[in-house]
Every structure is written in structure tokens, then in C-alpha cells.
Amino acid sequence: MSHPHKAQEFIANENRVNWHDKSLWHVREKRDKAVNLFPEWEQLREKASQIKSHTLSRLDEYLEEFEKNAIANGVKVHWASDAIEHNDIVLSIFREHGVQRIVKSKSMLTEECHLNPFLEKHGIEVIDSDLGERIVQLAKEPPSHIVMPAIHKKRMEIDELFQKHLHTPPSHGDENILTAAAREHLRQKFMKADAALTGVNFGIAETGDFVVCTNEGNADMGVHLAPVQISSMGIEKLIPRYEDLGVFTRLLARSATGQHITTYTSQFRKPRAGTEMHLILVDNGRTVQLGREKYRRSLHCIRCGACMNTCPVYRRSGGHSYQSVIPGPIGSILSPGRDMKKYSSLPFASSLCGSCSDVCPVKINIHEQLYFWRQDITQATNEEPAKKISMKMTGWLFTKPKWFRKAGKFGRKALAKLPRWMVYNSMNVWGKHRELPEPPKESFQEWYQKNRKNNG
Amino acid sequence: MGKADIIKAVKANKPNELPLPSLDFPSSNGQSLPSLFEERLLAGGGEFFFAKSRVEAETYIQSRIKAGEYKYIAGALKSLNTFDLASIQDPHELELLNLSVFEGELGVAENGAIWLSEDRLIHRAAPFITQHLILLIREDQLVDKMHAAYAALRYHDYGHGVFIAGPSKTADIEQSLVVGAHGPKSLLVVMLPTEA
Ligand code: SF4
Numbered sequence: 001m002s003h004p005h006k007a008q009e010f011i012a013n014e015n016r017v018n019w020h021d022k023s024l025w026h027v028r029e030k031r032d033k034a035v036n037l038f039p040e041w042e043q044l045r046e047k048a049s050q051i052k053s054h055t056l057s058r059l060d061e062y063l064e065e066f067e068k069n070a071i072a073n074g075v076k077v078h079w080a081s082d083a084i085e086h087n088d089i090v091l092s093i094f095r096e097h098g099v100q101r102i103v104k105s106k107s108m109l110t111e112e113c114h115l116n117p118f119l120e121k122h123g124i125e126v127i128d129s130d131l132g133e134r135i136v137q138l139a140k141e142p143p144s145h146i147v148m149p150a151i152h153k154k155r156m157e158i159d160e161l162f163q164k165h166l167h168t169p170p171s172h173g174d175e176n177i178l179t180a181a182a183r184e185h186l187r188q189k190f191m192k193a194d195a196a197l198t199g200v201n202f203g204i205a206e207t208g209d210f211v212v213c214t215n216e217g218n219a220d221m222g223v224h225l226a227p228v229q230i231s232s233m234g235i236e237k238l239i240p241r242y243e244d245l246g247v248f249t250r251l252l253a254r255s256a257t258g259q260h261i262t263t264y265t266s267q268f269r270k271p272r273a274g275t276e277m278h279l280i281l282v283d284n285g286r287t288v289q290l291g292r293e294k295y296r297r298s299l300h301c302i303r304c305g306a307c308m309n310t311c312p313v314y315r316r317s318g319g320h321s322y323q324s325v326i327p328g329p330i331g332s333i334l335s336p337g338r339d340m341k342k343y344s345s346l347p348f349a350s351s352l353c354g355s356c357s358d359v360c361p362v363k364i365n366i367h368e369q370l371y372f373w374r375q376d377i378t379q380a381t382n383e384e385p386a387k388k389i390s391m392k393m394t395g396w397l398f399t400k401p402k403w404f405r406k407a408g409k410f411g412r413k414a415l416a417k418l419p420r421w422m423v424y425n426s427m428n429v430w431g432k433h434r435e436l437p438e439p440p441k442e443s444f445q446e447w448y449q450k451n452r453k454n455n456g
Numbered sequence: 457m458g459k460a461d462i463i464k465a466v467k468a469n470k471p472n473e474l475p476l477p478s479l480d481f482p483s484s485n486g487q488s489l490p491s492l493f494e495e496r497l498l499a500g501g502g503e504f505f506f507a508k509s510r511v512e513a514e515t516y517i518q519s520r521i522k523a524g525e526y527k528y529i530a531g532a533l534k535s536l537n538t539f540d541l542a543s544i545q546d547p548h549e550l551e552l553l554n555l556s557v558f559e560g561e562l563g564v565a566e567n568g569a570i571w572l573s574e575d576r577l578i579h580r581a582a583p584f585i586t587q588h589l590i591l592l593i594r595e596d597q598l599v600d601k602m603h604a605a606y607a608a609l610r611y612h613d614y615g616h617g618v619f620i621a622g623p624s625k626t627a628d629i630e631q632s633l634v635v636g637a638h639g640p641k642s643l644l645v646v647m648l649p650t651e652a
Binding site for chain 2: 081154179218246249283
């Protein structure tokens with residue numbers, strides 16, 4: 001199903017849409033507040049972008065260096081070309097240790113590899129320990145946001161889930177009671193886990209360290225208790241120097257939630273005495289993306305989620321409408337690279353307002369890349385008219401004229417919530433006065449008209 | 457399969473070499489480091505107390521603990537200890553801990569974070585599994601920004617280390633902040649003067 005179809009499902013409930021929109025805008029505002037506190041922000045972003053570009057240009061050497069140092073530190077390093085290899089490595093480590101129960105902290109990479117269903121199929125109990133992830137795990141849903149996995153869930157829905165699965169008494173959705181219940185439930189899981197799995201935020205070539213950032217402390221609770229630790233890392237998470245961490249730890253939390261740093265920035269170098277530390281380096285399509293010049297910079301991504309929080313389309317269509325592991329603007333660039341046909345509607349799930357590129361801490365030209373994908377997808381469609389790829393765009397956003405009347409009515413307040421182009425075009429959505437960000441050379445209107453004609 | 461393929465694919469697909477930038481961020485001037493540290497720590501949900509001496513720090517910490525409130529207290533303040541971290545083999549036994557007190561190795565003013573490594577913690581799990589956490593830090597152990605922190609840690613040898621910037625927290629239920637997700641339900645930082 002294409003993004004507009006899925007989005008229609010989400011926007012059917014207008015109250016929920018408004019609430020979702022507001023929650024995310026609130027996070028975006030917190031980000032602005034933290035960022036505006038210091039003058040070096042732009043300089044930091046620039047350095048971060050340069051470090052990432054440089055790393056990619058010597059990625060083979062840094063991977064070798066990282067592996068050498070990690071091995072010297074006593075870490076067992078594995079390499080996986082794709083999701084299948086990754087999952088097989090995890091399972092073989094578990095088999096070797098007779099692992100039956102594991103706790104996991106948030107890792108978009110293991111989502112990408114569909115590790116949970118794979119392990120469950122092999123009889124291993126997998127518990128996601130991040131509260132948001134545990135909520136969506138109980139609901140049998142994928143995360144709808146990469147930093148706030150359950151951002152789409154209302155407190156009463158969570159209350160019901162907990163009543164059903166954790167046998168808690170009804171609490172009218174009281175966040176303190178629900179969190180306390182989850183704490184007790186998950187402590188038991190931490191105490192009994194045979195192994196703990198984490199993702200990786202940064203790997204440092206020159207020392208072999210890898211860094212895991214959380215607010216809950218769940219990654220640490222898992223790995224410091226269990227006898228076996230496995231951390232899965234996309235090869236693009238590498239940075240060359242120890243000092244580079246200074247740049248990225250300053251950018252990550254501020255961009256993600258407006259905190260100055262995550263509560264825990266946990267740095268792993270050597271295994272705990274008497275235990276094993278495994279690190280799996282995963283490609284799974286990253287080297288292919290590296291070879292695509294136009295899209296290469298998408299590998300800079302540090303998964304902060306800022307582009308989602310700011311995106312008017314994401315905020316009003318919800319993460320699930322993207323149907324890809326990474327939703328939102330960055331997901332709309334990454335996913336077509338994996339399967340252009342399946343994700344052909346995603347690059348169109350954007351207003352090209354450029355807000356994503358403005359907030360991105362590693363300066364990915366997100367909206368430009370979305371535009372490039374539109375061209376590539378259109379071309380592919382022209383070449384294969386039989387396999388017509390859905391060309392529906394964000395028109396659904398405008399099928400609810402009420403929003404736009406509202407936008408006009410509330411004036412200033414609406415400005416804070418909607419990007420300029422929406423506000424100024426409330427009556428004439430694709431009209432002449434659209435404020436298109438530069439690089440797109442032809443106006444969106446022209447582009448759309450042309451391609452629509454071409455594609456029927 | 458595996459490494460050889462990945463390295464080969466990287467070599468074939470990577471761009472020409474791009475420069476690695478030097479990192480030369482100016483150190484901050486103006487606001488005093490302890491007051492900035494305090495401000496940022498509070499923003500992260502931590503509590504702060506400035507003690508004039510070690511004696512005052514101990515007295516203050518003792519005054520915060522109601523009689524009989526915490527059965528298992530571990531860490532840096534001998535007068536309080538009821539639990540010997542070094543005697544434990546299996547970290548699961550740390551689940552009993554009500555309160556842990558550690559000496560921080562370095563503090564960062566811009567974000568209220570304190571660095572602790574395995575040497576100080578004895579058990580990596582200790583500052584996470586304990587119900588409450590108190591960290592001590594001397595004024596002269598503060599640096600302004602993360603750049604200075606990493607410059608200082610660059611040659612520090614550790615198996616595991618962590619920056620802690622508040623109590624464990626979550627906002628996964630409708631973005632409402634709740635303190636005490638999995639780890640400590642509170643964090644108190646007691647700052648000491650340089651000579652203490
Ligand atoms: S693309 Fe940029 S803004 Fe979006 S998640 Fe990645 S780093 Fe954050």
C-alpha cells in the first residue's frame with residue numbers, strides 16, 4: 001500500500017492527528033530551545049558533516065583499524081553482509097551459550113534485520129527493554145518513530161495493553177503507575193536474561209570503543225548483568241578519532257529531544273571479566289548506498305529523529321504510514337534505495353519545505369535527495385510503463401480543507417505548527433506563490449504537471 | 457560473504473578522499489563552570505548541592521537519608537556503607553542496592569554529565585541497578601564542554617565508562633516525563649571545593 005493510502009487511515013481520526021502533530025512539534029520546540037543556547041551549533045553541524053564525509057571516503061581503512069583495536073581489546077568482531085548473515089551470527093552465538101531469554105535495547109538495525117521474529121521462531125524469548133519499544137512489542141506493532149517508538153499511542157491504549165499483558169490494575173493511563181509497572185516487569189527480565197543485545201550509536205576506529213546512548217539506562221541494565229553481550233553496528237556508524245565523539249555527543253540529544261546529552265552515554269571497550277562481548281558489523285545495503293553519489297550523504301545519519309519531528313507530513317500522517325523501518329524524511333531516502341518499487345511513494349510524502357535539512361545535525365541534504373528520488377522514480381516509471389508506480393503525492397494533506405481554514409484563523413499560532421508554504425497557500429495549495437526551497441530548479445507545480453502528464 | 461565482501465564493496469564504491477577537519481572549539485568564557493553545571497544538571501532531572509568540605513558533604517547526605525530508609529548502601533562514603541561491592545562476584549546480587557555513592561572522575565558543565573569508569577564502580581552494573589545514586593565531584597574536575605572531556609579521557613584506560621547526566625528517565629507515555637525508568641529514581645550530585 002502506498003503512503004497516501006496508509007496516511008488516509010491515520011488521518012481518519014482527526015483528533016489523533018492533531019494530538020500527534022502537537023506532540024512532535026513540542027519535541028521540535030525543545031530542540032530549538034537547546035540549540036539556540038549556544039552559538040557554535042552551525043559550526044558543530046559542519047564539522048560533523050565533514051567528519052562523516054571523510055570517514056565514508058576511507059571507510060575500508062577505518063573498518064580495518066576499528067576491528068584490529070576492538071580485537072586487541074578482547075571484543076569478538078563479526079561481519080555480516082546482510083540481514084540473514086547478521087541473524088545467523090546472533091543465533092549461533094546464542095546456541096553456543098545455550099541462550100533462551102534475551103533483553104534488547106533499542107536498535108533500528110535489528111529492526112531492519114527483522115531479528116525479533118527470527119529469534120522467536122528459534123524458540124528464544126526476546127524482550128525489548130526500552131519502554132516505548134516494549135509498548136509496541138506488546139501491541140505487536142513496529143515502532144512508529146526511531147527515538148520515540150510509541151509516540152502514536154495514547155495513554156489509555158497503553159493502560160489497556162498493560163492490563164492485558166502485565167496484569168496491572170486500570171490506572172486511567174497514569175504515566176507514573178504505568179512506568180513503575182514496566183520497571184518491575186522489566187527488572188525481572190533483566191535479572192533472568194542469558195544475553196543482552198544493543199545497537200551502537202558510534203564506533204571509534206582509533207580505540208575500538210563503541211558508544212551506546214539511552215535515557216532509561218536499559219542498554220546498560222541488560223549488558224552489565226548478562227554473561228553475553230552482542231552489539232550490532234551498521235558500518236556507517238564509524239568515526240575516526242576519539243575526539244570526534246565530542247562533536248557527535250553534543251549534537252545527538254539536543255537534536256533528538258532537546259536534552260543537552262542523553263542521561264547515559266555508555267562507552268564499551270573491553271568485555272567484563274568472565275563474560276563475552278560480541279560486535280557485529282553490518283552492511284545490509286550500506287555499501288550500495290555508498291556507491292550512489294546523489295544519496296551517499298544519507299549514510300551520515302545518526303538517527304536523532306529531528307527530521308521526523310519537524311516534518312509536516314510525518315506529523316500528520318504518522319510513522320506507520322511509511323511502512324518502512326525508518327519512517328519520515330530520512331526513511332523516505334533510505335527505503336527506495338533498498339526497494340525502489342515498494343517504497344516508490346515515499347519520496348512524494350514530502351512538501352519539500354526543507355525543514356528536515358535545516359534541522360539535520362549532520363547536514364544531510366534530505367529534501368534535495370527526496371527530489372532526486374522523485375526524478376529517478378519518475379524515470380523508472382517512464383521506462384517501464386507497465387509497472388506503473390503510484391505517483392500520488394501528499395494531496396491527501398489537502399483533502400481536509402478544515403485544517404487549512406484553521407491554519408488561517410489561528411494566524412500566528414498556526415505559523416508555529418505549519419511551515420510557511422502551507423499557511424500561505426491555504427486557499428490555493430499548489431498555487432504560484434509557493435515558497436519552494438532552492439535547489440529544485442523547476443517549480444514543484446511545473447514538475448508535477450509535467451510528470452503527471454507523462455504518467456497519466 | 458562477510459568481511460572480504462564488505463571491504464571490497466567499500467573500496468569499489470567509496471568516493472575520493474575528503475579531508476578530516478580539525479576540531480578547535482573555543483573554550484567557553486563568562487558563566488562559571490559550577491553554576492552552568494548546576495543549571496544543566498537540574499534541567500536533566502538531577503539534584504545539586506554544593507558542600508564546603510567533605511565533612512559537610514557527609515553530613516548533608518546523612519541528613520537526606522531517613523533512619524532505616526535504605527538498608528543497602530554502597531560506595532565511596534565509608535560512614536554510610538552497609539554493602540561491600542568488592543565482596544560481590546555476581547552483579548545480579550546488586551539488585552539489593554538502595555543507594556550507591558561514587559566519586560566522579562570528571563564533570564562537564566555544558567550538560568551536567570559526570571564520567572565514571574569501571575575502576576571506580578567496581579561493578580559496571582552498580583550505578584544502573586541501584587535505586588538511588590549520589591555522585592561526588594570536585595570543582596576542579598569540571599571541564600566546560602564535551603571536547604575538553606574527551607581530550608582528558610583520550611589516554612585513560614578503561615574497559616567500560618559512562619557519562620551520567622541525571623536519574624534514569626523516560627517520556628514514552630504521551631511524552632510525559634517519568635523519572636526512574638529502569639535505573640536510579642534519583643540522582644544527587646554533591647560538589648566539593650577544589651581543596652576537598
Ligand atoms: S537524517 Fe538527520 S535529522 Fe534525520 S534522523 Fe538522521 S541525523 Fe537526524
